[in-house]
Amino acid sequence: MTTKMNDIDVLKSLDRDHVWHHLTPGAAARNGLPMFVRGEGLRLWDSEGVEYLDASAGGVWVTNVGYGRTEIADAVREQLAELNFFAGSMGNKPAAAFAKKLLDKMPGMDRVYYSNSGSEANEKAFKMVRQIAHKHFAGKKHKILYRERDYHGTTLAALSATGQAERRDQFGPFVPGFIEVPHCCEYRSQYGDSDNYGVQAAEAIEEVILREGADTVGAIILEPITAGGGIILPPEGYWPKVREICDKYEVLLIIDEVVCGLGRTGQWFGYQHYGIQPDIVTMAKGVASGYAAISCTVTTERVFALLQEEEGDHLGYFRDISTFGGCLAGPAAALANIEIMERENLIENSRIQGERLLAGFNALKEKHSVIGDVRGKGLFAGIELVADRETKEPVHESVAIAVAGACKSLGVIIGRTNRSLSGFNNILNFSPALTASSEQIDRIIAVVDQAIGEVCSG
Ligand SMILES: Cc1ncc(COP(=O)(O)O)c(C=O)c1O
Numbered sequence: 001m002t003t004k005m006n007d008i009d010v011l012k013s014l015d016r017d018h019v020w021h022h023l024t025p026g027a028a029a030r031n032g033l034p035m036f037v038r039g040e041g042l043r044l045w046d047s048e049g050v051e052y053l054d055a056s057a058g059g060v061w062v063t064n065v066g067y068g069r070t071e072i073a074d075a076v077r078e079q080l081a082e083l084n085f086f087a088g089s090m091g092n093k094p095a096a097a098f099a100k101k102l103l104d105k106m107p108g109m110d111r112v113y114y115s116n117s118g119s120e121a122n123e124k125a126f127k128m129v130r131q132i133a134h135k136h137f138a139g140k141k142h143k144i145l146y147r148e149r150d151y152h153g154t155t156l157a158a159l160s161a162t163g164q165a166e167r168r169d170q171f172g173p174f175v176p177g178f179i180e181v182p183h184c185c186e187y188r189s190q191y192g193d194s195d196n197y198g199v200q201a202a203e204a205i206e207e208v209i210l211r212e213g214a215d216t217v218g219a220i221i222l223e224p225i226t227a228g229g230g231i232i233l234p235p236e237g238y239w240p241k242v243r244e245i246c247d248k249y250e251v252l253l254i255i256d257e258v259v260c261g262l263g264r265t266g267q268w269f270g271y272q273h274y275g276i277q278p279d280i281v282t283m284a285k286g287v288a289s290g291y292a293a294i295s296c297t298v299t300t301e302r303v304f305a306l307l308q309e310e311e312g313d314h315l316g317y318f319r320d321i322s323t324f325g326g327c328l329a330g331p332a333a334a335l336a337n338i339e340i341m342e343r344e345n346l347i348e349n350s351r352i353q354g355e356r357l358l359a360g361f362n363a364l365k366e367k368h369s370v371i372g373d374v375r376g377k378g379l380f381a382g383i384e385l386v387a388d389r390e391t392k393e394p395v396h397e398s399v400a401i402a403v404a405g406a407c408k409s410l411g412v413i414i415g416r417t418n419r420s421l422s423g424f425n426n427i428l429n430f431s432p433a434l435t436a437s438s439e440q441i442d443r444i445i446a447v448v449d450q451a452i453g454e455v456c457s458g
Contacts, residue, residue, distance in 0.1 A: 039067025
């Protein structure tokens, strides 16, 4: 029996009875989950015909060019009709064309290694570091540092490199050789009031390198701006100092642009705000805005050269594979996606509308004492809710849940980060598609204002 795709009640009961949903408590799923069935721009419609404005880019920072882009769907369809798949030491047209387009946005970066998800892109980076350690440092320089509050993915090595205890609970033991460094959230500074916080937070990394032994540390992975861990912007002076430390100890700098990449922060890549040059950059989500699964691990020519075979070492090339990586719907979608971003100046729109969003939220801070901190860059923003501004005591996570729920009832979908440094899930996050208009940004601000007023009055 085939199910008619327009029989929504049947489909909802099939979903309830047969689909195991990501990160969803059983109790929620047992009652049956709502379904979104259509999208256009930032607008979404559920199966009951109710319309929403999506300020979360598909829930998890993905739909950078918005919903309903038939141009991307057509590019994928045409590619699949012409050739859907062939892997194994052969090139393909969209992967070549997209690699060139992408590298044009990333001066100093030279090679694109394709895979299918953010976690996988990070796994590839880790495997590169480990193989470089074996080939060039007798296996010694194999440790990989990661930062408290950063998230790098769901697979076991990526989770071993994740600084969010609540994500790791119940999945150990972890992969050896991943070492945590302290966070860099100035709002919750470890050093009290400091006018040199950024440099201090970076020097904390140097302390870990020296403690572990610089000859054992191969790389550090960092988000340019921490996403799910609390929308944490790097403090002044942090990034240049991090780069300096990496150079001093020959530590490769891996920047995880899975969320920030492709315009989210008002630059093509988050690291480009800070004038630094990475060795490896990973990206996924916005690469094809959700029209196909694709991720990339982008390296310098130097990293590429370190993983080439040599005489007497015929297996010394990067011995890794991903069946679907770079084949073929992914790069076809990514190419059409990046062409839209260029044509519609979406990086500039992200910057301009991001400033409008932040200004609006900062104005709300004057009005609602529950807003402890407003942080963001481009169309990537967070509001930290506190019970007391002086002590920065967080609100209970039920408050953030209620505010997000009230926004949804008022027709705007917003996000919440994972449990934050304060120990509670008290941060609201916002990442509308990069096409957002001034009217849509104003609506988001107005709805957040109303929702906080409703939930927190009295
Ligand atoms: C910064 C960051 N890196 C990596 C990932 C993992 O990406 P994926 O879920 O595509 O494996 C995520 C997912 O949210 C992320 O936020």
